[in-house]
Amino acid sequence: QVQLVESGGGLVQAGGSLRLSCAASGRTFSSYFMAWFRQAAGKEREFVAGISWSAGTTYYAASVKGRFTISRDNAKNSVYLQMNSLKPEDTAVYSCAAGEGRPVRRINEYAYWGQGTQVTVSS
Numbered sequence: 001q002v003q004l005v006e007s008g009g010g011l012v013q014a015g016g017s018l019r020l021s022c023a024a025s026g027r028t029f030s031s032y033f034m035a036w037f038r039q040a041a042g043k044e045r046e047f048v049a050g051i052s053w054s055a056g057t058t059y060y061a062a063s064v065k066g067r068f069t070i071s072r073d074n075a076k077n078s079v080y081l082q083m084n085s086l087k088p089e090d091t092a093v094y095s096c097a098a099g100e101g102r103p104v105r106r107i108n109e110y111a112y113w114g115q116g117t118q119v120t121v122s123s
Helices: none
Strands: 003-007 010-013 018-025 033-039 046-051 058-060 068-073 078-083 092-099 117-122
Touching: 003 092, 018 033, 018 092, 018 117, 033 068, 033 078, 046 068, 046 078, 058 068, 078 092
Parallel strands: 010 117
Antiparallel strands: 003 018, 018 078, 033 046, 033 092, 046 058, 068 078, 092 117
8 A cells, every 4th residue: 555645736827837746644654656747627537657666767747757756765665756846737736656667657557645735736
């Protein structure tokens, strides 16, 4: 079992930065592939970024590549999302997720989800 709790969301102006954190409980955190997803109002949840258990491989949605960076610290049972050059279209609820193997964008293969944290980017 893994429980995930996100933090770090808020209101920021376009061009600004935020750093999201996801704290995990459970002794097997380091074995899970971790990802960030987001869901804007009235839209489906979409993949943002993912990272392998060893942090050796990262994946990004085309819309955030070059602006967002995913990282993890297995010693702290945490995964992070550094978001720079934020745009109004980045406004959404951001959730972290944990899955076995390498699910990447396959949302149905993630077994554990956090409650999410709101990110609002004003123009």
